[in-house]
Amino acid sequence: MTSYLTDNHPMTPPAVVAWLGYGGLLPFVFLTLAGLLDQDHGPLWSDALYAYGAIILSFVGALHWGFAKCLHGLNDSQRSAAFIWSVVPALLAWPALLMQPVLAAPLLIA
Numbered sequence: 001m002t003s004y005l006t007d008n009h010p011m012t013p014p015a016v017v018a019w020l021g022y023g024g025l026l027p028f029v030f031l032t033l034a035g036l037l038d039q040d041h042g043p044l045w046s047d048a049l050y051a052y053g054a055i056i057l058s059f060v061g062a063l064h065w066g067f068a069k070c071l072h073g074l075n076d077s078q079r080s081a082a083f084i085w086s087v088v089p090a091l092l093a094w095p096a097l098l099m100q101p102v103l104a105a106p107l108l109i110a
Helices: 015-023 026-037 039-070 076-096 101-109
Strands: 004-006 009-011
Touching (some): 026 039, 076 101
């Protein structure tokens, strides 16, 4: 399993981290397949897919907020940048929920 650094100390994440990460992909797979196979309810599956994508982007932003709060080795500039960056995914994801899928998908992917 890959190690990562926390306050410059190597740490191996517990196995549950991998399971949760891969499990988080299941809604993307399920909703994509549902949209392809059940075209009668395509808009529902599409909306659900983009909403889940927006939630995941907000989660990614929250990770940066946590890093900014917890990593002791950051200087003030790095900490400020992490706090600012932490809100960017949510600020991009929210308008994507108001767009047509043809525009929302590229925004969420980017």
